[in-house]
Amino acid sequence: xxxxxAPAEPVVDVDDIQGNILAGFNKDHQRLIAIVFRGIPAAKRxxxxxxxxxxxxxxxxxxxxLFKMARARRGGQEPIGLxxxxxxxxxxxxGIAKLTSAAIADDLPDPSFVAGLTKAQSQFLGDFAASxxxxxxxxxxxxxxxxIPDVLMIVASDRVDQLVALAAEIIPSEQIDGPDAPTxxxxxxxxxxxxxxxxxxxxxxxxxxxxGVFGLVSKRPKAVLTPRxxxxxxxxxxxxAKPGQPLVWPGNFVLGYPSTNRNDGTPVDPAPLxxxxxxxxxxxxxxxxxxxxxxxxxxxxxxxxxLAQTPGFTGLTPEHLGAQLVGRWPSGAPISRAPQQDDTSLxxxxxxxxxxxxxxxxxxxxxxxxxxxxxAFPPAMEGSNGPxxxxxAHIFKVxxxxxxxxxxxDFDTLTRRVFRRGIPFGPPLAQDSxxxxxxxxxLHFICYQASVVDQFEFLQQxxxxxxxxxxxxxxxxxxxxxxxxxxxxxxxPIVTGQQGAAVTTPTQWVKPTGGGYFFAPSLSAIxxxxxxxxxxxxxxxxxxxxxxxxxxxxxxx
Numbered sequence: 001x002x003x004x005x006a007p008a009e010p011v012v013d014v015d016d017i018q019g020n021i022l023a024g025f026n027k028d029h030q031r032l033i034a035i036v037f038r039g040i041p042a043a044k045r046x047x048x049x050x051x052x053x054x055x056x057x058x059x060x061x062x063x064x065x066l067f068k069m070a071r072a073r074r075g076g077q078e079p080i081g082l083x084x085x086x087x088x089x090x091x092x093x094x095g096i097a098k099l100t101s102a103a104i105a106d107d108l109p110d111p112s113f114v115a116g117l118t119k120a121q122s123q124f125l126g127d128f129a130a131s132x133x134x135x136x137x138x139x140x141x142x143x144x145x146x147x148i149p150d151v152l153m154i155v156a157s158d159r160v161d162q163l164v165a166l167a168a169e170i171i172p173s174e175q176i177d178g179p180d181a182p183t184x185x186x187x188x189x190x191x192x193x194x195x196x197x198x199x200x201x202x203x204x205x206x207x208x209x210x211x212g213v214f215g216l217v218s219k220r221p222k223a224v225l226t227p228r229x230x231x232x233x234x235x236x237x238x239x240x241a242k243p244g245q246p247l248v249w250p251g252n253f254v255l256g257y258p259s260t261n262r263n264d265g266t267p268v269d270p271a272p273l274x275x276x277x278x279x280x281x282x283x284x285x286x287x288x289x290x291x292x293x294x295x296x297x298x299x300x301x302x303x304x305x306x307l308a309q310t311p312g313f314t315g316l317t318p319e320h321l322g323a324q325l326v327g328r329w330p331s332g333a334p335i336s337r338a339p340q341q342d343d344t345s346l347x348x349x350x351x352x353x354x355x356x357x358x359x360x361x362x363x364x365x366x367x368x369x370x371x372x373x374x375x376a377f378p379p380a381m382e383g384s385n386g387p388x389x390x391x392x393a394h395i396f397k398v399x400x401x402x403x404x405x406x407x408x409x410d411f412d413t414l415t416r417r418v419f420r421r422g423i424p425f426g427p428p429l430a431q432d433s434x435x436x437x438x439x440x441x442x443l444h445f446i447c448y449q450a451s452v453v454d455q456f457e458f459l460q461q462x463x464x465x466x467x468x469x470x471x472x473x474x475x476x477x478x479x480x481x482x483x484x485x486x487x488x489x490x491x492x493p494i495v496t497g498q499q500g501a502a503v504t505t506p507t508q509w510v511k512p513t514g515g516g517y518f519f520a521p522s523l524s525a526i527x528x529x530x531x532x533x534x535x536x537x538x539x540x541x542x543x544x545x546x547x548x549x550x551x552x553x554x555x556x557x
Contacts, residue, residue, distance in 0.1 A: 006235060007267050010257055012057070012215040012225055012250055016280045016522040019060030020088045020154060020421055021253060021448045022213060022225065026064065027086070027156035028197075029163050030423045032286070032444055033171060033187040034142050034149035034516075037098050039180025043150075044099065046177040047531035050153075050170050054523055055086045061217070061225075085157035085166050089526070090284040090518035092116065095150030099530045107274035109255070112452040113283055113517045118145040125457065126465045126481030127512050142186040142288060142514035149185055152286055152518050154446075160191075186514075188288075190423035190444045198332075200424055201291045201441050202478075202509075204322070205332030205347065209354050209399065211417040212241035214267070215250045215257070225250075229351065229373075231366040238265060238402070238410060243365045244354025248414050252450050254282050259450065262412040277529045280522035282448045285418075285456045288514030289479075290442035293429040296509040303503055312493030312500060321503075324491050325477050327395030336362075336380035336389045340494065346377045356380035358389065358396060359403035359410075391473025392489035398459050398476070405470030407462075413470075418447040418455050442513070452517055477505050 012022070019025065037043040063084045070079035093114050097105035106114055115121055119135040122144070127136035137144025155170075157163035172182040193199055200206045212226035229242040239247045249267045251259030256279030258267035273279060300318035307313040307321070319342070323329045329338060331347035336356040338346055347353050351373045356362050360383035367373060382388055389396055399417070402410045426441030449455035463469050464476035467488065475487035488504045521530065 006239075007258075009214045009216050009224070010250065011219055012213075012217065012254070012257070013280050013522075014057040014061065014217050014225070016524050017057045017254055018088045018282075018520050018523065019055040019057045019086060020156075021057065021282045021419065021520060022250075023057050023060035023064060024210075024419070024421055025060065025086050025088075025154070025156040027084075027158055027423075028192045029158070029160045030154060030156040030190045030444070031163055031167055031187060032190065033151075033153040033155065033167065034185050035151040035153060035172060035182045036185050037095065037150045037182050039178070040098055042172075042178040042180040043182050044531045044533065046172045046182055047099075047526060049176065050087070050089065051523065051527045051531060053087045053166070053170050054089055054526065056523060058217070060086060083158040083162065085155070085159075085162045087156075087166065087170065088154045088520060090152045090154075090520040091530070092148050092150055092152075092516055092518055094148055096519065096530070098150060104275060108278060108519060109271065109273070110283055110452050110517075112457055113519060116148050117143055117516045118148070121457075121517075122512070125460050125512075126483075128481065128483060128485070128508070132483070136512070140288070140512070140514045142188075143286075143516040144514070147185075148516055151182070152284065152516065160189075163189075188425055188444070190425040193424060193428050195428055199330070200422075200443055201293050201426070201428060202296055202322070202326075203330045204326050204328060205330065206422065206443075207420060208328065208332045209244065209395065210419060211414070212245045212247045213250050213253065214239075214247050229365075229368060229371050231368055233366070236264070238414065242354075243351050244356065246414055246417075248417055252415060252417065252455075253419060253448055255279055255450055260411065260414045262408055262415045265411040265414065277521065277525040281525065282450065282520050283452050284518040284520050285445075285447050285449070285452060286515050286518065287445040287512055288425075288442065289445050290440055290511050290513050292436065292507070292509045292511075293441065294433065294436040295507060298435075299505060299509075307491075307501055307503075310501065312495050312498030313491075314495055316494060320494065321491075324390050325393060325489065327389050327393030334380070334389070334395075335393070336382055336386075337377055339388050343377070349374055349377070351375070352377050356382070356389075357402040358382050358386070358391075358400055387473075387492050390489060390491050391471045392475060392477065392491075394464075394476050394478040396473075397464050397470070397480070400470045403471060405463075406468075407470070416455055416459055418449045418459070421446040421448065442510075448520065474502070477503075479510055481508065 093105050122136045129136040135145050155167045174181045198205050215225040217223040226241045230240050232239040241247050249258045249260045251257040251270050256270050261268050300322050304316045304318045304321040308316045323335050328334050329342035331342050331344045333343045333347040334356050362380040422443050422445045464480040474489035477487045477489050480487050485508045490502050492500045
């Protein structure tokens with residue numbers, strides 16, 4: 001936005017907002033711990049003990065900045081000895097009701113959070129059971145109807161031994177918190193793949209596209225929350241922090257701040273909150289998703305072999321078909337900029353791998369003075385040569401970018417964005433495996449937003465599951481869900497001048513096996529409201545654990 005015309009950016013309370021929401025932990029190891037309360041006094045004693053371990057956005061931002069600086073100084077190599085261990089915490093509706101009252105928990109401004117991820121909400125998302133009358137959550141390993149935990153705790157670290165040590169210190173204990181101490185009902189470790197760091201189990205790089213956030217860390221010196229690399233001279237268009245990273249007002253992710261006007265992108269004043277302590281909090285959606293890796297790759301092999309016999313798809317490979325269904329090659333290179341083959345150099349360039357539009361040809365970026373960039377890659381020409389990326393591709397279905405959707409202009413798309421903080425769980429399937437090895441694997445999907453209804457649920461139920469939204473082209477074959485398990489997608493030809501084709505999936509490769517809706521309050525709210533009316537225990541506590549590792553380990557980007 002042009003100087004003098006742009007609305008003032010708010011100062012974001014980075015000392016009070018939990019760190020995983022806006023900054024992201026980005027760790028190799030992350031344990032999720034589900035907890036239920038037994039006695040409320042004991043629960044409050046435990047919370048007071050845990051509060052000093054909960055990390056703020058300022059802490060996580062500072063470490064992430066230091067890590068990026070050290071890696072850049074070493075020419076892209078991982079810095080040795082730079083390690084941190086983080087903790088964040090979120091509460092279900094029932095958890096907040098137990099610590100305060102049902103009326104106060106009902107005051108949180110999201111009806112789906114209040115309802116919880118039970119049978120009705122699960123069915124609304126398209127989760128399936130043996131029959132429509134059955135509860136899709138009945139066999140979940142965590143969460144679901146009648147089994148919603150009160151707390152979801154996240155402990156993440158660069159070193160698994162540091163994670164284990166901190167988790168052992170802060171999980172509830174009868175010896176410390178009393179005989180009615182909260183109980184751990186489920187926990188599971190997620191880890192980045194050692195064979196393909198940054199990739200999920202289907203083999204595709206994950207987390208490439210995240211929104212930027214308008215807002216300041218401080219006024220003096222003036223420091224922005226999301227670093228800026230681009231000029232944004234036209235206040236009537238979407239503003240970008242860097243190529244492909246639109247700037248969204250913080251109220252779309254954290255309560256109590258201006259949010260994005262769906263018609264023109266201008267900031268909208270925050271709605272009044274019924275409880276002042278809701279400010280600086282965010283809604284967390286957790287979905288434990290198992291992945292049928294063998295089935296997915298078998299479909300790619302069989303379908304690519306059949307399509308390769310038709311004129312529009314001569315030479316089609318399973319990898320290319322997979323790229324069309326995802327919208328990116330396994331490396332993360334967008335198919336819009338690399339239509340015929342993967343480009344690992346493009347994928348590795350953070351100023352290029354997300355720089356593409358769907359409704360028009362992508363213009364060259366207008367960088368700020370002093371920004372160093374490579375910029376030697378072919379631009380995305382979706383406007384004149386498209387569609388190149390199928391409109392049923394996963395990255396299109398959940399983010400149509402500049403293309404007007406069924407619900408509004410491209411500014412509306414900004415209001416649907418979420419911050420994704422997922423990590424794989426389970427070992428990768430061996431490349432030489434002839435089929436499924438019977439070992440469970442998948443993704444701990446976590447996202448933060450200011451509205452479960454208008455963001456996560458909208459993306460899943462209204463766009464990913466639907467055949468014709470946000471534009472015609474089919475279902476999201478990766479995460480979309482239908483009662484008959486079958487989804488279809490229209491695939492444009494890879495040979496110029498030929499006809500495209502439609503593919504239909506025989507089954508569901510991604511299946512929900514756990515989850516819940518939670519609220520991640522501010523640090524002050526946890527300390528002064530949720531844990532109030534209980535004396536602090538006489539135990540030593542600390543914040544982040546920072547120490548040198550025994551050996552360097554790779555990090556997620």
